[in-house]
Structures are given as structure tokens and as C-alpha cells.
Amino acid sequence: MTPLSQLLPGQFGKLASLNPERGVDQRLMALGLLPGMVLKLIRKAPLGDPLAIEFCGQVVSLRLAEAENLIVDVSADCPIQRPRQP
Amino acid sequence: MSTPDAGLLVALVGNPNTGKSTLFNALTGLRQRVGNYPGVTVSRKSGTCDLGDGQKVELVDLPGLYSLAAASPDEQVVIDALSGNIAGDRRPDAVVLVVDATNLLRNLFLASQVAELGLPVVLVLNQADVAQEQGLRIDTALLSRRLGGVPVVLTSAWKGEGIPEVRRGLADALSRRTPLKRVVWPADIAGALADVAQAAAADTGKTVSSADAQRLLFDTNVSTAERLGWTLERREKPLRAARDRVRNSGYNPMAAEPLVHYAQLRVALDGVVSEGLGKAGRTAAVDRLLLHRVLGPVLFMGIMLGFFASVFWLAKFPMDWIQLGVDWTKGVVAPSLEPYPMLQSLVADGILGGVGAFLVFLPQILILFLFIGILEDSGYMARAAFIMDRLFSWCGLNGKSFVPMLSGFACAIPSLLSTRTIEDPKARLATAFVVPFMSCSARFPIYALMCAAFIGPLYGPGWESLVMVGMHCVGLVFAVPTAFVLTRLVLKVKPQPFVLELPRYQMPKPRDVVWRMWQNAAEFVSKAGTVIFAITIVVWALSYFPRDASVAERIRAAHPTESAEKVKARAQAAYVEQSYMGRFGKAIQPVFDPLGFDWKITVGVLASFPAREVIVSTLGVTYSVGEGAEADSQDLRKAMQDAKWPEGPRAGTPIFSLAAVLALMVFFALCSQCGPTIATLAQETGGWKWAAGSFVTMTTLAWVVSMAVYQVIIRLT
Structure with a gap:
């Protein structure tokens, strides 16, 4: 179990838990980022923050501080569900 | 804008970046703002849509959004509009739901929430051409059945394909009144x-x-x-x-809604989309370059420098032409009014001066909006925000503050309008508040005059350009702490999370970009234009009246040997000195005395509150070198270099000492001297409170900093 903020660029993870009380997580859930969803950290911005993550066939940017509470499982099978590049 | 009350009202709803506004343009024939940057549409836009069978409905384009959870003002507008809770607006009779055909699942979440309102719906799967390129095949008949039999239409609004089908679908939805299938809540949630x-x-x-x-x-x-x-x-x-x-x-109650919706949408979409062979989009590859750790910022700087330089230099030529045109008109009109001096002055200095003062900004505004439109529609704007966010987040702004702040160096008015692209109300307000600090092009003439008259001759061209650059940074240096104080201590609004979609790159549609540029320019002319015009007339009147003929006669008698032209200039200075403006300037000169300003500069400062570029021509009048003084006017430079304090402790010393020159420039860098900016700020922040706050903050700051500069330097030199 790793915070999303510690993923390396190019690394996949399966979302294990988020905090539905937080505004950021509510936004992400509306975009389809729900527990069990596979996501990929595409890259960090040149200054290291924010991050660009890919899930559900879309690329979304969020701040490092906001990504700390998103816990992902990097050991889980993250195969086939690999999102299509838009 | 609105159709008769009896007509039907249809709302256009969809996620950002779905081509919703392009579809709106295609359906109504009304060209309107189209964005590729999430959350562009903020104001209510509507037009008449022909359903093809002679029936006409009013179509209203609602802000793009991802969810009906009312977290932002945009989302609130959509909920209120769809439930008929907006004053003066009816509840829509049907909804056109626009979704991105390449990402049905995420887009249908909003559709599924809208279904709960029970309105008849036509579902438009836009950007079908892109979906086809990617090898996606969508079974629209199956999707329609799964969603309760609503009309489902494939379109490509960019290419203008599928528009008649949308009209037919809408007519069908209005006659059959089929709502979208609602989600089935688990028993306990339904009970709750x-x-x-x-x-x-x-x-x-x-x-x-x-x-x-x-x-x-x-x-x-x-x-x-x-x-x-x-x-x-x-x-x-x-x-x-x-x-x-x-x-x-x-279920966690805060997560139940998306969990239930998404689970049921996955079932509804099963077998609807089949993936065939297709080309992968180029977006990922382009991002590898444009968001590269090293190349990304370099290209970003290049794009922004190009953007900024073009605004500045491309606009220069039409601005010169406008100035020439206004001067030419003056030259033609003024002589014919020679017998009526007051009317002549009103027309030449008041009316033509006022029209010229705002027309001259039009080229910059047009070019600025053309570039912003291209940046938004192409999808690069979101990347710019992504790259810049880190630099702005610490002081409560966000990456999207960058473009308005950069454009502020050209002109604050279009920059204020462009803060609409920032969804977070707190960051938006803070950005709007700091934009007027940026050193706009109207500050350039006073810097140029002071540098050319004093810094250059005394310290050489090296210092001259250094001071020039420094003056452009003064505003920025004070803007950032202001934003910090504002967002931390003054604004109690909860900040919005900075969750930003990086949309697919797309070729901007020239028609949409040009139309948006035109709409913004028209808004500027109608709103700011009238304000500038009115203010110019008022300032003209204050510096023209009272006008007793004896003043000119006295000057003529006192200087019998001078040329008629010189006497005329002296008379004009004498008139200004005893005008209401002059009297007021003399009366409050003590306020500006700690800054090293004499009454002539004070009059210039006062006359410049409506529009700061007026300072150069006002100094031309008060230093009696005649009107129409330019920043490169030799006479004015000479007159200023020779000016000495006539009395008081500083009697005999030059008025324009290094301290006073720097203090004057700093004052103009920081002071809120632009009527249209104040008017636009009031309009964009929804009231005069913030406009007044901005005026007081900037003007106080200008006085304090300028005073400090004068007092420190006068002691050092």
C-alpha cells in the first residue's frame, strides 16, 4: 500500500482507498476514480508538483499534497484494464 | 435574446471538453465561446434552435461540468437552471446531453445524475470522428434501449456532421417526452x-x-x-x-452516489462499445514533448514569450494607425470649429480624445483574445496551468492565474475577463485583484519619458534600460505578497481542489476562435468604452472650466515679445492652473509633497486617475510646452529638466531629482489609475466592494512605497 504521491512516473497502481469526505476525492470519484480502479502516474510537472494521472481513458492533474491521501496497491495485478491512451 | 414565453426551453448540458459549445454554435447559428479548457462557459448563453420541422426552441448553453454535486458556482448554476430555480428562467422542457464519444463511461455519470431530474433527454455522442479514428464502434440503438429509449445521436460538431439528426432527436424527445433511465438505488439508500x-x-x-x-x-x-x-x-x-x-x-454516504451510478453504468455500457483497430491519439506523444521535464518549461517560455511579444508588437501597428486616424480627424474637425473655442476643445480634447483613448486598446485586446482562444481550444492552456501551478499555489493562486497575469502586462481589461477560466472562486478573485498590479502598456509612456529625460542623460543607456526593466517588475514584486495576504487573511472562501483535466489536443476551429475574440472585443467596447469615454469628458471639463478670457490677455500683456505659439502655450498652462483641476491639485499638493511632487505633477497625477497614460500630455500642459506632448518630446524633457522648486525648503533645487523621478515612476507602477479596470473589476467580481478594495489598496501602496523611495533616495543623494 503506497500513497499515490510516491508512485514513480509510468507506474501503475490499483486504488485501494480514498477519503470521500474530502473535496478532491469527491471530484476524482465523479471522474470515475473509485476503489479498485487501475490508474497510472503519467508524470510529474517539471517542478515536481502537480501530478498527471491516467484512469478511465483520461488524464487528470492533481497536486502532490492532494495525492498523499489516495492509497494505491502497486503489487496488485494491474493488467488488461490498462486505460487506453486518449 | 429570449424567445416568447410560450416557446420551449431546452438546456445543453455536458462535461467540459466535449465540444458542447461548438455544438451550440452549430445548432443555433449563433457563434459563441468555445473552449478546450475546463469550465470556460460561465455566463448564460442562449440562441434559437430550429428543429427542422418549423418548430423553434430556445437553447441555453449551461456551464460544462463533471458532476451535479454543487461544489462550485458553475455546478450550482446548472442544478438551479435544470430544476427551474433561477429567477427569471423557466425550468427547461428538455435537455440535450452532450457526451464525449471516446469516453462514454465518465461522461454518462453526469447524464445519469441529470436523469434524476426526470426531464426528456436527447443524448448526443459528440466527437464521433475521433472515436472512429481510435477504432471505437458504438451501438447507438443498443445504448438507446439500455437508457430507456431516449434518442441517441452520433455527431462531430467540429466537422458539422450529425447536426440535423440532433434537431430531429430533440423534436422526438420533446414529443415523446422520454426521460433517461434512472439509477436503481439499493433499498437502504432509497429509504434514506x-x-x-x-x-x-x-x-x-x-x-x-x-x-x-x-x-x-x-x-x-x-x-x-x-x-x-x-x-x-x-x-x-x-x-x-x-x-x-x-x-x-x-456505503460511505459521501461515496455512495458515484459508486452506485458507475456500477450501473458499467452494466448499461456492456457490449455497447467495441474496440476495433484504430490509431492511438497523438496527445500522449505531444505531451511527452510539451510536458518534458526540461524541454517542457523551455517550450512553455518560448510559447509565452511569443504570445506576449505578438500582443505587444503586432498591436503596435494598428494602434499607431488608430492614433493617426484620431489625430487626422482632429486636424480636420478642429479648424472648422475655430470660432467656438469651447466647442473646439470639447470635440478635439474631450470627445475625440476619449474615443481615441479606448479605441487604441482595441488591437491589443483583439490579439490577446485571439491567442487565449487558440491556447484554450488547442488544449495547451491546461498544460500551461499544469507547468505553472507550483509557482503559484503557495500564495493561494493556481496555475491558471498565469495567463491573466502575463496578459496584464499588455492590458488589465482583457486579462480580467480571462480570469473567468479559473473555476476556484478564491483563486479567481485573488488573480483578478493582482492583475492590475502588472505593468500594463499604458504605464510605458511615463517610464519612457522619465528614463529618457533623466536616467539616460545622467547615468547612461545601461541604467536607463535597467530602470525600465525594474519598473516592469515593481508591480509583480508587490502583487505576489498581496495575493498571499488576500487569500490567507482576507478571503474566507474555502479553496477548491485543483483537479484539472488535461484534455486531448485539438485543432482550434478558426470560426469559433474569431467569433469569441469578436464577442470579447464587443463587450469591452460596450462596457469599458463607455466608462472611459464618460471619464475623459469629465476630466476635460474639470481642467477646462472656469475659463475667463482675462487670463489669456494677462499672459499676452506680460510676455509681449514672445511668439504667438509660446504665448498660447503659456496661456494654456495658466488656464489649467486656475481650472478646477488646477485648484484642486494645488490644494492637495501637500499630500504628495513627501513624494517630491510639485503642484504640476500633482495635477498630472490627479488627471491620470481615469487613465494613467494621460500623465504625459498633462505634464505637457502644466509645463507649458503645449498640448499633444509625447514621451519623446524634446521640449517637455527640457522644461522638466529646468524645473526648480520656486519656494520652500527645497527652493532652487531641481524638482525632478533622481529621488522624485524614481518616486514618480514607482507611483505610476503601483497606483490604481484606470477607470475601465475598476469598472471591469466590479463587473467580474460581482460588485463594487472588490473594485473599491483594489483601488484603495493599490493607491495607498503606491503612496507609501513612492514616499519611501523618495525619502530614502533624497537622503542618500
């Missing part, structure tokens, strides 16, 4: 929703729709409760009980 609806209805005596109940139960935002008048004391207990019921059934 019913409990909430019942409690709210009992407490408020109002009808509470199922959509209202969902917002009450699922959202942390209290806007629905406030609209219903359901007070905190009354709602707290029933809401907690209902949320506990949801929690006990195994």
Missing part, C-alpha cells in the same frame, strides 16, 4: 433518500424533489438546504440519521 425528502418537506413546507433529496443526502455543500430554507438545527438530526442508514448498508 425518502426519509430526507420527507423530513425536509415536513420542516419547510416545500415540495422536495428526489433530485433535491440526493443533493441534501450526498453533498457536503449546503446550497440546496439553504434554498429550501431547511435550517441547520432542523436538518442536522434527520440528515445524520439518513447518512447512518446509508453507512450501515455498507
Whole structure:
């Protein structure tokens, strides 16, 4: 179990838990980022923050501080569900 | 803008970046703003849409959004509009739901929420051409059946394909009145929703729709409760009980809505989309370059420098032509009015001066909006925000503040309009507040005059350009701490999370970009233009009256040997000195005395409050070198270099000492001297409170910093 903020660029993870009380997580859930969803950290911005993550066939940017509470499982099978590049 | 009340009203709803606005343009024939940057549409835009069978409906383009959870003002507008809670607006008779055909699942979440309102729906799968390129095949008949039989149409609004089908679909939806299939809530959530609806209805005596109940139960935002008048004391207990019921059934109440919707949408979409062979999009490859760790910022700087340089230099030529045109008109009109000096002055200095003063900004505004439009529609704007966010987040702004702040160096007015692209109300307000600090092009003439007259001759061209650059940074240096103080201490608004979609790159549609540029320019002319015009006339009158003929005669008698032209200039200076403006300037000169300004500069400063570029021509008048003084005017430079304090402790020393020169430039760098900016700020922040705050903050800051500069340097030199 790793915070999303510690993923390396190019690394996949399966979302294990988020905090539905937080505004950021509510936004992400509306975009389809729900527990069990596979996501990929595409890259960090040149200054290291924010991050660009890919899930559900879309690329979304969020701040490092906001990504700390998103816990992902990097050991889980993250195969086939690999999102299509838009 | 609106059709007769009897007509039908249809709302256009969809996620950002779905081509919704392009579709709106295609359906109504009304060209309007199209964005590729999430959340562009903020104001209500509507037009008449022909359904093809002679029937006409009013189509309203609602802000793009991802969810009905009312977290931002945009989302609130959509909920209110769809439930008929906007004053003066009816509840729509149907909804056109625009979704991105390449990402049905995420887009249908909003559709599924809208379904809860029970309105007839036509589902438009836009960007079908891109989906086809990617090898996606969509079974629209199957999708229609799964969603309760609503019309489903494939379109490519960019290419203009599928538009007649949307019209037919809409006519069909209006006649059959088929709503989108609603989500089936698990028993306990359904029960909790019913409990909430019942409690709210009992407490408020109002009808509470199922959509209202969902917002009450699922959202942390209290806007629905406030609209219903359901007070905190009354709602707290029933809401907690209902949320506990949801929690006990195994759902977090804050996550239940997306979980249930998405789970059921996955089932509904099963077998609808089949993936064939297709080309992968180029977006990922382009991003590898444009968001590269090293190349990304380099290219970003290049693009922004190019953007900024073009605004500045491309606009220079049309601005010169406008100036020439205004001067030419003056030259033609003024002589014919020679017998009526007051009318002549009113027309030449008041009216033509006023028209010229705002027309001259038009080229910059057009070019600025053309570039912003291209940046937005191409998808690069979101990347710019991504790259810049880190530099701005610490002081409460965000990456999207960058473009308005950069364009502020050309002109604050279009920059203020472009803060609309920032969804977070707090960051938006803070950005709008700091934009007027940026050293706009109207500050250039006074810097140029002072540098050329004093810094250059005394210290050489090296210092001259250094001071020039330094002056352009003064505003920025003070703007950032101002933003910090404002967002940390003054604004109590909760900041919005900075969750930003990086959309697919797309070729901007020239028609849309040009139309948007035109719309913005028209708005500027109608709103700011009238303000500038009115202010110019008022300032003209204050510096023209009273006008007693004896003043000119006295000057003529006192200087019998001088040329007629010189006498005329002296007379004009004498008139200004005894005008209302002159008297006022002399009266409050003591206020500006600690800054090293004499009464002539004070008059210039006062006359410049409506429009700061007026300072150069006002100094031309008060230093009696005649009107029409330019920054490169030799006479004016000479007159200023020779000016000495006539009396007081500084008698005999030059008025324009290094300290006074720097203080004057710093004052103009920081002071709020632009009527149209204040007017636009009031319009964009929804009231005069922030406009007044900006005026007071900037003007006070200008006085304090300028005073400090004068007092320190005068002691050092």
C-alpha cells in the first residue's frame, strides 16, 4: 500500500482507498476514480508538483499534497484494464 | 435574446471538453465561446434552435461540468437552471446531453445524475470522428434501449456532421417526452433518500424533489438546504440519521452516489462499445514533448514569450494607425470649429480624445483574445496551468492565474475577463485583484519619458534600460505578497481542489476562435468604452472650466515679445492652473509633497486617475510646452529638466531629482489609475466592494512605497 504521491512516473497502481469526505476525492470519484480502479502516474510537472494521472481513458492533474491521501496497491495485478491512451 | 414565453426551453448540458459549445454554435447559428479548457462557459448563453420541422426552441448553453454535486458556482448554476430555480428562467422542457464519444463511461455519470431530474433527454455522442479514428464502434440503438429509449445521436460538431439528426432527436424527445433511465438505488439508500425528502418537506413546507433529496443526502455543500430554507438545527438530526442508514448498508454516504451510478453504468455500457483497430491519439506523444521535464518549461517560455511579444508588437501597428486616424480627424474637425473655442476643445480634447483613448486598446485586446482562444481550444492552456501551478499555489493562486497575469502586462481589461477560466472562486478573485498590479502598456509612456529625460542623460543607456526593466517588475514584486495576504487573511472562501483535466489536443476551429475574440472585443467596447469615454469628458471639463478670457490677455500683456505659439502655450498652462483641476491639485499638493511632487505633477497625477497614460500630455500642459506632448518630446524633457522648486525648503533645487523621478515612476507602477479596470473589476467580481478594495489598496501602496523611495533616495543623494 503506497500513497499515490510516491508512485514513480509510468507506474501503475490499483486504488485501494480514498477519503470521500474530502473535496478532491469527491471530484476524482465523479471522474470515475473509485476503489479498485487501475490508474497510472503519467508524470510529474517539471517542478515536481502537480501530478498527471491516467484512469478511465483520461488524464487528470492533481497536486502532490492532494495525492498523499489516495492509497494505491502497486503489487496488485494491474493488467488488461490498462486505460487506453486518449 | 429570449424567445416568447410560450416557446420551449431546452438546456445543453455536458462535461467540459466535449465540444458542447461548438455544438451550440452549430445548432443555433449563433457563434459563441468555445473552449478546450475546463469550465470556460460561465455566463448564460442562449440562441434559437430550429428543429427542422418549423418548430423553434430556445437553447441555453449551461456551464460544462463533471458532476451535479454543487461544489462550485458553475455546478450550482446548472442544478438551479435544470430544476427551474433561477429567477427569471423557466425550468427547461428538455435537455440535450452532450457526451464525449471516446469516453462514454465518465461522461454518462453526469447524464445519469441529470436523469434524476426526470426531464426528456436527447443524448448526443459528440466527437464521433475521433472515436472512429481510435477504432471505437458504438451501438447507438443498443445504448438507446439500455437508457430507456431516449434518442441517441452520433455527431462531430467540429466537422458539422450529425447536426440535423440532433434537431430531429430533440423534436422526438420533446414529443415523446422520454426521460433517461434512472439509477436503481439499493433499498437502504432509497429509504434514506425518502426519509430526507420527507423530513425536509415536513420542516419547510416545500415540495422536495428526489433530485433535491440526493443533493441534501450526498453533498457536503449546503446550497440546496439553504434554498429550501431547511435550517441547520432542523436538518442536522434527520440528515445524520439518513447518512447512518446509508453507512450501515455498507456505503460511505459521501461515496455512495458515484459508486452506485458507475456500477450501473458499467452494466448499461456492456457490449455497447467495441474496440476495433484504430490509431492511438497523438496527445500522449505531444505531451511527452510539451510536458518534458526540461524541454517542457523551455517550450512553455518560448510559447509565452511569443504570445506576449505578438500582443505587444503586432498591436503596435494598428494602434499607431488608430492614433493617426484620431489625430487626422482632429486636424480636420478642429479648424472648422475655430470660432467656438469651447466647442473646439470639447470635440478635439474631450470627445475625440476619449474615443481615441479606448479605441487604441482595441488591437491589443483583439490579439490577446485571439491567442487565449487558440491556447484554450488547442488544449495547451491546461498544460500551461499544469507547468505553472507550483509557482503559484503557495500564495493561494493556481496555475491558471498565469495567463491573466502575463496578459496584464499588455492590458488589465482583457486579462480580467480571462480570469473567468479559473473555476476556484478564491483563486479567481485573488488573480483578478493582482492583475492590475502588472505593468500594463499604458504605464510605458511615463517610464519612457522619465528614463529618457533623466536616467539616460545622467547615468547612461545601461541604467536607463535597467530602470525600465525594474519598473516592469515593481508591480509583480508587490502583487505576489498581496495575493498571499488576500487569500490567507482576507478571503474566507474555502479553496477548491485543483483537479484539472488535461484534455486531448485539438485543432482550434478558426470560426469559433474569431467569433469569441469578436464577442470579447464587443463587450469591452460596450462596457469599458463607455466608462472611459464618460471619464475623459469629465476630466476635460474639470481642467477646462472656469475659463475667463482675462487670463489669456494677462499672459499676452506680460510676455509681449514672445511668439504667438509660446504665448498660447503659456496661456494654456495658466488656464489649467486656475481650472478646477488646477485648484484642486494645488490644494492637495501637500499630500504628495513627501513624494517630491510639485503642484504640476500633482495635477498630472490627479488627471491620470481615469487613465494613467494621460500623465504625459498633462505634464505637457502644466509645463507649458503645449498640448499633444509625447514621451519623446524634446521640449517637455527640457522644461522638466529646468524645473526648480520656486519656494520652500527645497527652493532652487531641481524638482525632478533622481529621488522624485524614481518616486514618480514607482507611483505610476503601483497606483490604481484606470477607470475601465475598476469598472471591469466590479463587473467580474460581482460588485463594487472588490473594485473599491483594489483601488484603495493599490493607491495607498503606491503612496507609501513612492514616499519611501523618495525619502530614502533624497537622503542618500
